[in-house]
Amino acid sequence: MILEILLDVVLPIFVLIGLGALMQRAFRLDLYTLAKINFYYVTPAAVFLSLYHSDMSPELLGNVTLFYVLYILLLYCVSMLVSRKLNMSPGMRAAFTNSLILDNSGNYGLPINNLVFKGDPLATSLQALIMSFQSLVTFTYGVMSVQRAKSGANLKASLIGFLKMPVPYALVLGIAFHWLDIPxxxxxxxxxxxxxxxxxxxxxxxxxxxxxxxxxxxxxxxVYFSVFLRLLIGPIIGFMLVLLLGLKGIPAQALLIASSMPVGVNTAILAEEYNNEPEFAAQTVLLSTILNVITITIIISLAKYVG
Known part of the structure; x- marks a missing residue:
């Protein structure tokens, strides 16, 4: 089972990541343009269609929202506890917390979900919802935490940055078109x-x-504390919440896998943008993505027994 998942799901993902790395080495790709293509072109279309074709009930939508809120709050508490034990500076504490609560649910999580569940609309819509919640956290708390560490928080600028992204609108439209049965x-x-x-x-x-x-x-x-908490404690918290909320089947499996993502690239982007521990953030992204080959393979193999 584990070998099958590794060959059929995980390795194809890392082959494509490796090709991207090779192309960057060979051609020095324009990362700004690639990011814009993902955020403003590809991802909104995938999010809209997944929700438009899904059969997510209002009850399930509420449960997923509750799952995510509790998941982020618990990771935040773990982050505060560890960062204080290690006597981190305010800037380091902000970067450390972001590395735990900002995961790669978009350009890594969506493809993983797509391969594991073979494009199932419900599974895809669940991951799309998690990704949208991640965007909200990234452009509110994520931004404000590093701003506060450097020069004071700016809630208005953070909210404007979030509202400029098309993914939340694609999510709302997808849900609306689905529930209103608009052809x-x-x-x-x-x-x-x-x-x-x-x-x-x-x-x-x-x-x-x-x-x-x-x-x-x-x-x-x-870096090691961050990667350990992100890749091991994150899924444990996700598993406990799935049991607590009584989730079953595809929702339980999809949310457990979603809680097992590596550190998000946005963590490094924010750290670099505000010059707040950029080296630490970059290392957590890289190391957690590499080690996720092992952890995500195990989590996917165990997910079938959840619920």
Whole structure:
């Protein structure tokens, strides 16, 4: 079972990440443009269609929302406890917390979900919802935490940054079109389908190009704490919440896998943008993504027994 998952799900993901890394080495790809293609072109189409075709009930939507809120709060508490025990500076504490609560649910999580559940609309819509919640946390708490550590928080700027992203609107429209049973014209549905079909290849190429710019260094103890908590404690918290909320079947499996993602690239982007522990953030992204080959394989193999 584990070997099958490794060969059929995990290794294809890392082959595509590796190709992205090779292309970045060979051609110095424009990462800014790649990020814009993902955020404003591919991901909104995938999110809209997954929710439009899903059969997520209002009750399930509420449970997923509650799961995510509790998941982030518990990770935040763990982060505060560990960072205080290690006597981290305010800037380091902000970077450390971001490395735990900002995971790679988008350009890594969506492809993983797509391969594990073979494009099942319900599973995809669950991951899309988690990704949208991640965007909200990234552009509110994530931004404000590093701003506060450097020069004071700015809630208005953070909210404006979040509202400029199309993914939340795609999510709301997808849910609205689905619940109101609004037919999607073919001249709109087909182009959206073509765009969404490119998601896996483009998202993972982008991820490979992003992480290759950071050289691997193994001399910071905080990096190991972050990666351990992100890859091991995160899934444990996810598993406990699935049991607590009584989730079953695909929702339980999808949320457990979603709680097992590596540190998000946005962690490094925010750290670099505000010059707040950029080296630490880059190392957590790179190391957690590499080690996730092992942890995500195990979690996927165990997920079938959940619920």
């Amino acid at each position: 999607l014209p073919e001249f709109i549905g087909k182009p959206l389908g073509y765009i969404a079909d490119s998601m896996v290849g483009i998202a993972l190429l982008t991820l490979g190009a992003q992480i290759v710019k950071y050289p691997l260094q193994l001399d910071r103890i905080e």
